[in-house]
Amino acid sequence: MTEDSTPDETAADEPTRVVAQGTFDILHPGHVHYLEEAAAAGDELHVIVARADNIAHKPDPVMPDAQRRDTVAALEAVDYARLGHPEDFSVPIEAIDPDVLVLGHDQHHDERDVSAMLAEWGIDCRVERASGLDPDGETLVSSSEIKARVRERHTVEPSR
Numbered sequence: 267m268t269e270d271s272t273p274d275e276t277a278a279d280e281p282t283r284v285v286a287q288g289t290f291d292i293l294h295p296g297h298v299h300y301l302e303e304a305a306a307a308g309d310e311l312h313v314i315v316a317r318a319d320n321i322a323h324k325p326d327p328v329m330p331d332a333q334r335r336d337t338v339a340a341l342e343a344v345d346y347a348r349l350g351h352p353e354d355f356s357v358p359i360e361a362i363d364p365d366v367l368v369l370g371h372d373q374h375h376d377e378r379d380v381s382a383m384l385a386e387w388g389i390d391c392r393v394e395r396a397s398g399l400d401p402d403g404e405t406l407v408s409s410s411e412i413k414a415r416v417r418e419r420h421t422v423e424p425s426r
């Protein structure tokens with residue numbers, strides 16, 4: 267912001283901030299696809315990486331919280347990555363103050379519920395749904411699929 271800019275000019279110059287979120291345990295091309303699509307929805311992509319303690323719908327991540335955050339932050343599409351709040355999900359969202367929130371193609375969150383939650387927090391933000399990256403039969407595009415492949419190929423049978 268320049269010192270002589272008017273409030274109107276400042277608002278027009280504000281980047282469009284986009285938020286994406288998820289677990290991101292062992293990065294794969296599906297994650298890259300999601301984050302590139304989210305980045306294309308605005309000027310600045312902020313990612314909230316879920317804390318292991320808040321992931322109740324699947325087994326605990328293999329990679330520690332900070333490692334998942336740091337690998338996501340290293341992606342070209344990502345401007346800022348942060349760990350989510352341990353208890354209050356409104357805290358990171360309020361700090362980012364996004365214009366757009368992009369949900370992943372298969373995320374269990376309902377768009378209308380998330381919109382209502384954002385409005386309750388006083389955030390004026392539209393909610394969009396990303397597309398999925400279809401597997402081509404060879405490329406692994408799911409963290410649980412990668413973990414299953416590792417178990418299948420690297421399990422050593424106990425000797426009798």
Ligand SMILES: Cc1cc2nc3c(=O)[nH]c(=O)nc-3n(C[C@H](O)[C@H](O)[C@H](O)COP(=O)(O)O)c2cc1C
Pocket residue numbers: 287288289290314315316317318320321322349350351352354355356358359370373374375380
């Ligand atoms: C709007 C929104 C905000 C969220 N904020 C947080 C947060 O602050 N802390 C956290 O641990 N998880 C947060 N989450 C939850 C996770 O990012 C995510 O929904 C889920 O636990 C894992 O999603 P996945 O199965 O797609 O990886 C938030 C989810 C949404 C939709």
Ligand SMILES: Nc1ncnc2c1ncn2[C@@H]1O[C@H](COP(=O)(O)OP(=O)(O)OP(=O)(O)O)[C@@H](O)[C@H]1O
Pocket residue numbers: 287288289290291295296297299300324369370371372373397398399400407408409410411
């Ligand atoms: N193949 C894919 N195409 C597009 N987006 C994807 C794909 N896989 C994951 N994502 C998105 O990336 C974000 C983080 O996903 P998550 O970490 O749950 O990955 P995952 O591979 O689906 O994990 P899991 O297999 O454990 O469910 C979510 O928004 C999810 O929708």
